[in-house]
Amino acid sequence: MSQPVAGRALTTTSFRPYDGRPVGSVADTPADVVRAMVEQAVDAAPSVAGVAPARRSDWLRAVADGVEAHAEELIALADEETGLGVARLTSEVARCADQLRFYGEVAAEGSYLGVTVDEATATSPRLVRVNQPLGPVAVFGASNFPFAFSVLGNDTASALAAGCPVVVKAHPAHVTLSVRLARIAERALHEAGAPEGTFALVTGREAGVDLVRAEGVAAVAFTGSQAGGLALWRLANERERVIPVYAEMGTVNPVVVTRAAAASRMEDVARGFVGSFTLGAGQFCTKPGLLLVPAGHDAARVVGDALAQAAPRPVMLTEEIAASVERGLGDLVAAGAVVVRDVPGADGGWGARAAVLSAPITALRTGSRLLEECFGAVVLVVEYADERELRAALGVLQGSLAGTVVTGDDTDPDASWLVEALTRTVGRVTVNDWPTGVAYTWAQHHGGPWPATSNAVATSVGAAALDRFVRPVTYQSAPDAWVPLAARADNPWGLPRRVDGRREDRRGER
Amino acid sequence: MSQPVAGRALTTTSFRPYDGRPVGSVADTPADVVRAMVEQAVDAAPSVAGVAPARRSDWLRAVADGVEAHAEELIALADEETGLGVARLTSEVARCADQLRFYGEVAAEGSYLGVTVDEATATSPRLVRVNQPLGPVAVFGASNFPFAFSVLGNDTASALAAGCPVVVKAHPAHVTLSVRLARIAERALHEAGAPEGTFALVTGREAGVDLVRAEGVAAVAFTGSQAGGLALWRLANERERVIPVYAEMGTVNPVVVTRAAAASRMEDVARGFVGSFTLGAGQFCTKPGLLLVPAGHDAARVVGDALAQAAPRPVMLTEEIAASVERGLGDLVAAGAVVVRDVPGADGGWGARAAVLSAPITALRTGSRLLEECFGAVVLVVEYADERELRAALGVLQGSLAGTVVTGDDTDPDASWLVEALTRTVGRVTVNDWPTGVAYTWAQHHGGPWPATSNAVATSVGAAALDRFVRPVTYQSAPDAWVPLAARADNPWGLPRRVDGRREDRRGER
Structure with missing residues (x-):
């Protein structure tokens, strides 16, 4: 059990990325309050787990309605704390609400319960298998998606859908938005009939540690940096009862351009690449960070020109992230890259450069900083001379969430093997x-091999997100x-099942 | 990468449990040979993964046929090295062969591939999701099931079925049997057309460590003690690329007898309990080790009498296990238990006592040795005064693989809540x-909450065993x-799929 820590910070303050002015402060949750919240979640767990999944789908719909009803206010507040802009945040709020409903529908469909029945035989007893919710889940909100991957994002929605109470640790960068979202969710859940303790929010770094150590917490979901995710994973592994940590961490997400693609449309590819890596100021865990292109197309310069033409003025989520972009650029240069082109960030506040770097393919070696994510609108362009060099480079890549192949037409001879190699x-x-x-x-699958996610089977996005809980x-x-x-014989919830090895649909037909 | 270790043991020797005489010695696999085997498995992986699951089902059937063709010889050899007796080993060989075929059938059915297709919409691209084999799996054979959970047991069969090459670390207690089984498997796989590198066996403790550290190994499966499983789990967590360890570890497996059951048939229950916990000299990971009974039935004495009447003469798998029974008895007594009745083990060799102990329910406290497994035919009987005491005791239990409720008839008021509490x-x-x-x-599900298994979702037995790989x-x-x-649109392997959220059977009908 955690103890109150001497010198524990008392409040978390968020800032306006556009000019660095404070937006709001929220008192950090004391250890005893965290403990009480987890106990309430433990008490609520059997009730949350015990209702039909269609009931929880109703709860999630109520939360989605609540978010939509407050969209305007939430978007304005989110823009103050994240600087992601009203247009992007408007679509993200809509996505957040839709996601909440989607996970509810997945729960109601019922496959996630995996009901499997083997009737007794002469040599074997009757066996009935059914998935059970794990219990309270600690969700760590991400900085870069204040709606879609935060307080009411994929993790919270899929955990609730699967029948687990949720205690969210708010991301400090949008702490007042987090509190507002939590109040909306608590009210909607209460009015929809969910038990007290179904959902709670804590704030402050120490409260997050308390949460992962709390005996009653059964799983942790996290989206964010490798350092943050691995720290939580280690913390959970040190518990008396070890619990799963589903950490989804930023990766380099390689893009390979085939010879045919480079020959026919290098400038198009460069424009598309710039559009993707500058989205949200490059603050996506799926940002394409490494472009592998055939030699002879002056690709780094072409990408650099496209960047200059796009002329983004990146403003980052936090001062720390803005500083980390400069630090990352320095690290990449120290590891053998050169800056081919850069454009300045926004003036004032948390502006940071966008930049295209290049490096010789021989610099891509296991352990090199060049193979790791640089959060922000910073990318590395690397040329390959031939297939042998390209295969060698693909062989040293770290696990990533996503990888991209840019090809010529359907006869491109490099497409098929590259898809397989990236797999x-x-x-x-x-x-x-x-x-x-x-x-x-x-x-959808949004996990990836280590170190992209702490569990390559798990995904935080898509129907399978429920399976984690x-x-x-x-x-x-x-x-x-x-x-x-x-799992009753009369299938009262009308779930799809497997009986004696054969799949049945919800009407019991085979 | 591992290096040859100075002072590394050169051979592994097995012994005859009945009299302690050596049976055979096998040279330990040197580090460079382990490395070469893993490399061969890595090279074979795409071919093993690429064939239709029905082809791998053929391979597994060939291995099963090979095992059956050599059953007599294998049983005799197994009895020499394990002392489990010809009757038990005869049925275990049959089970081993059947299991190999079962996992092949599960693979051929194809649900484990999880093929899911979402056609493109106005707002969403076409997504196709399909499970891929992880790559080479290191399997650690168990001592207590030389056929069903060892070289060609559940782990090997399910990993091969799922499309992964396997490198087995032989259990030292039946090392010559392990080598013999490996030769049979290698020959059968070769003749059935499986690529070289599909299966290999290593021997020696250091070879096991080399295997878990080998860069090319993608997952570890282990059945055995908590100490052994957790050591491998820690080792894998220290790798540069962390890999999953599916460790299934011995647990206490509580049995709760309701008031109605104790009142109506305590002696029957005692006889059944003795039959279960003395099976295989108590060397089952699912051995029921703790009996919770209502007070007032003199249950410990009744169980003790049933044990005396059954009069087993336990002979253990190894000298170390025999010694651990005595040590475990001492630890339980030190933790507050008393020996109510014991019967002597077999004379000579690795004999060990069977024993019934009792302890006051107040001694069941978090962290107490009484809550941990004692491998062998040793059990603890604990009386509860009322439901409150029983609930408190259930609340402190460690995670177990299995738990049992012994009830009266269908109207037993304690049955339902006890089933739920044990869940x-x-x-x-x-x-x-x-x-x-x-x-x-x-x-079937044969995993359990921490520390029963390192991953509560995973099972080493039943169709879902493939999902680990x-x-x-x-x-x-x-x-x-x-x-x-x-995952092709024309579904060439006739797999069950989910298309646009709806389950289809293998004929594409919904």
């Missing part, structure tokens, strides 16, 4: 499509009345 | 049925010809 090192392969757009649908339990020889409702 | 702390709840039988079917990859906007065969 080994990423969780999502995009073809002639930039990775920064992440749809929330059934087929349940575990299977099998009931052997149990009379029907004593197994959970979801 | 929170175990992976499988058995009702009026002992946990030591573990069916390998679609609905794959990870999803999503293809965005990729032309059909460039996605893996499993």
Whole structure:
């Protein structure tokens, strides 16, 4: 159990990225309050888990409605604290509300419960398997998506949908927005009939540590930097009862341009690449950070020209992030890259350069800083002489969330093997499509091999996001009345099931 | 990368449990040979992953046939090295062969690939999600099931079925059997057309460490002690590229007898309990180790009498395990238990006592040795005065693989809440049925909350065992010809899929 820490900060203050002025301050949550919130979540857990998933879908719809009803106010507040701009934030609020509804629908569909029944045979007892919610989930909001990956983002929505109470640790960069979102959610959940303790918010760095250490917390979901994610992962691994940490961390997200693509449309590719890596001032975990192009197209210069023409004036989420862009640029240069072109950031506040760097392919070696993310609108362009060099470079890449292949037409001889090669090192392969757009649908996967995510099977986006927050339990020889409702013989919730190895739909037809 | 270790043991020797005489010695695998084997597995991985799952099902059937063809020889050799007896080993060989075929059938059915397609919409690109094999898996054979959980046991069978090459670390207690099984598997796989590198065996403790550290190894599967499993988990967490460790570890597996059951059939229950905990000399990871009974039935004595009547003469797998039984008994007594009844082990060799202990319920406290497994035919009987005491005791239990409720008839008022309470702390709840039988079917789950398994979602037994060895990859906007065969639009392998959120069976009907 955590103890109150001497010298613990008392408040968290957010700032206006445009000019650096303070926006608001929120008192950090004391250790005893964190403890009480977790206890309330533990108490609520059986009720949250026990209702039909369609009921929780209603709760999530109520939260989505609440967010939409306050959209204007929320967008204005978010812009004050993030500087992401009203246009982007307007679409992100809509996305947040839609996501909440989507995860509710996935829960109501019921496949995530994995109901599986093997009837007794001469040699084998009757077995019924059904997934159970893990219990309270600690969600760490991300800085870069104040709606879609924060207090009411994918993690919170999918954990609630799966039947787990949620305690969110607010991101300090948009702490007053976080508190506002939490109040909207608490009210909507209360009015929709969810039990007290279904949702709570804590603020302050120490409160986050308290949360991961709290005995009652059953899982942690995090989106953010590698340093932050791995710190939480280590903390959870030191617990008496180790719990899963689903950390989704920023990665380099390589883009490979084939010979055919470079020969036919290098300037188009450069414009698309600039559009993708400058989105949100390059503050996307799926930002394409490394462009591998065939030699002979002067690609770094072409990309640099496209950047100069686009002329973004990046303003970063926090002062620390703005400083980290300069630091990252220095680190990349120290690791063998040169700056080909840069454009200045916004004046005042948390402005930071956007920059195109290049490096010789021989500098891409295991352990090199060049293979790691540089958060912000900073990219590295590397030329390959031939397939052998390209294959070698792909072989040393770290695991990434996404990877992109830019090809010629359907006869491009390099497309097929490149898609396969990228499959080994990423969780999502995009073809002639930039990775920064992440749809929330059934087929989405937003995890990736280590160190992109702490668990390569897990995703924070898409229907499978619910799977992170349940575990299977099998009931052997149990009379029907004593197994959970979801797994009863008469299938009262109309769930899809597998019976004696065969898939049945919700009407029980095979 | 591991280096040859000075002073590394040169051979592993196995012994005859009945009299302690040596059976055979096998040279430990040197570090450079381990490295070469892993490299061969890495090279084989794309071919093993690339064939249709039905082809791998053929390979597994060939291995099963090979095992059955050599059953007599294998059983005799296993009995020499394990002392588990010809009757038990005969049924275990049959189970091993059946399991190999079962996992092949699960692979061929194809649900484990999780093929999911979202067609493009006005706002969302076409996404295709399909699971990919992780790559080479290191399997650590268990001592207590030389066929079902060892060289060709559940882990090896499910990893191969899922499309991963396997390198097994032989258990030293049955090292000559392990080598023999490996030769049979290698020959069968070769003749069935599996690529070289699909399967290999290493021997020696250091070779196991080399394996977990090897860059090319993508996952580890282990069944055995908590100390052993956690050591491997820590080792894997220290790698540059952290990999999943699926460690399934011995647990206490509580049994709760309701008031109605104790009142009506305490002696029956005692006989069943003795039968279950003395099976295989108590060397089951699912051995019921703790009996919680209502006060007033003199339960410890009744169980003790049943043990005396059964009069097993336990002989343990190894000298170390035999010694650990005595040590465990001492630890339990030091933690507040008393020996109510014991019976002597087999004369000579690795004999060890079977024993019934009792302790006051107040001694069941978090951190107490009484809550941990004592490998062997040693159990603890604890009386509860009322529901409040029982609930408190259940609340302090560690996570277990299995838990059992022994009830009266269908009107037993304690059954339902006890099933639910045990659900929170175990992976499988058995009702009026002992946990030591573990069916390998679609609905089985053989994992449990920490520390029963390092990942509560994972199971080493049942169809879901394959899920441990794959990870999803999503293809965005990729032309059909460039996605893996499993996920092509014409569904060439006839796999069950989900398309636009709706489940389709293998004929594409919804």
